[in-house]
Amino acid sequence: MTDRDQARLTYFPGSPFARMCRVLVHEWDLPVEPVEHAFPPGPEMYAINPLGQVPALILGDRTVFPTFLVLETLWDMAGRPDAYRPDDDRQPLLTVLQMGDAYTAACYQRWSGLGPVGHNAVGYDPAARNLERVAATLDWLETGTAIREGLSMTGVALACLCLWADAREGLDWRSRAKLRAVVDALSGRDSFRATAPMAWSYSGT
Ligand SMILES: N[C@@H](CCC(=O)N[C@@H](CS)C(=O)NCC(=O)O)C(=O)O
Missing domain, CATH: 1.20.1050.10 (Glutathione S-transferase Yfyf (Class Pi); Chain A, domain 2)
Structure with a gap:
């Protein structure tokens, strides 16, 4: 299984930052599984992202955050479409x-x-x-x-x-x-x- 097959995206339903990533996953039909977490976040969130925040993109043993890098990674996974120059x-x-x-x-x-x-x-x-x-x-x-x-x-x-x-x-x-x-x-x-x-x-x- 490649990193890409294992991709998961942490989110809270209300989070605007996670929504940016969820929108792009949807738009580009990326093989990323959204994983919902409860808000307010518990201490376990620090094990995923030391800032304790969503979104984080989990790619096998590599976890991508903050939002800017998650967005750039999704864009890369999508084959670098023109939506980002x-x-x-x-x-x-x-x-x-x-x-x-x-x-x-x-x-x-x-x-x-x-x-x-x-x-x-x-x-x-x-x-x-x-x-x-x-x-x-x-x-x-x-x-x-x-x-x-x-x-x-x-x-x-x-x-x-x-x-x-x-x-x-x-x-x-x-x-x-x-x-x-x-x-x-x-x-x-x-x-x-x-x-x-x-x-x-x-x-x-
Ligand atoms: N600067 C962060 C912003 C992310 C952020 O604010 N996430 C919020 C949800 S919209 C969050 O996880 N809040 C919980 C907390 O800060 O403890 C990023 O770029 O990822």
């Missing part, structure tokens, strides 16, 4: 993924009910700053050339984050016409329909 796409893809880290960090800070516990020696609110980063990155994508129509890895990453925001906290991404067109088109694909996150909202109580 590394010279042009590496920077925007990584930037979108880091925007996702900033956005999820801001959301989780709020959903965990945490507030100030002492003097703020940093000079800004990290959650607010993360949301500023998200807005600035969306503007950068809207005005630049990084997002292409159709199936692209950067577009898939962006769409999974925007649609996760719709299913959770809410984020004003639809006011950006180019991003809206790309995300709306992707969201109608079977791969997106098959991997949609369940709705959830923070009640604050």
Whole structure:
């Protein structure tokens, strides 16, 4: 059995990062078995990925993480289709993924009910700053050339984050016409329909 035959992908049903990978597995019909894990993750997740996070792509005795490398590996397994052009796409893809880290960090800070516990020696609110980063990155994508129509890895990453925001906290991404067109088109694909996150909202109580 080759590494490719043994491929497994860890995911939580709600995870936007894992969804990017699940979408591509679906789109490219890759022999990768999605393996669902419970959220919040237990300590056993650290044995798979030292960051304790999904997604991780298990290829025999090699485990690939974080998301960026999982996406590049899936693209490689698919025969390097045009959905990713590394010279042009590496920077925007990584930037979108880091925007996702900033956005999820801001959301989780709020959903965990945490507030100030002492003097703020940093000079800004990290959650607010993360949301500023998200807005600035969306503007950068809207005005630049990084997002292409159709199936692209950067577009898939962006769409999974925007649609996760719709299913959770809410984020004003639809006011950006180019991003809206790309995300709306992707969201109608079977791969997106098959991997949609369940709705959830923070009640604050
Ligand atoms: N920067 C990470 C982000 C992955 C991530 O945030 N995964 C979330 C689910 S969307 C997770 O596993 N959260 C559990 C935790 O952080 O303990 C990557 O690129 O893989």
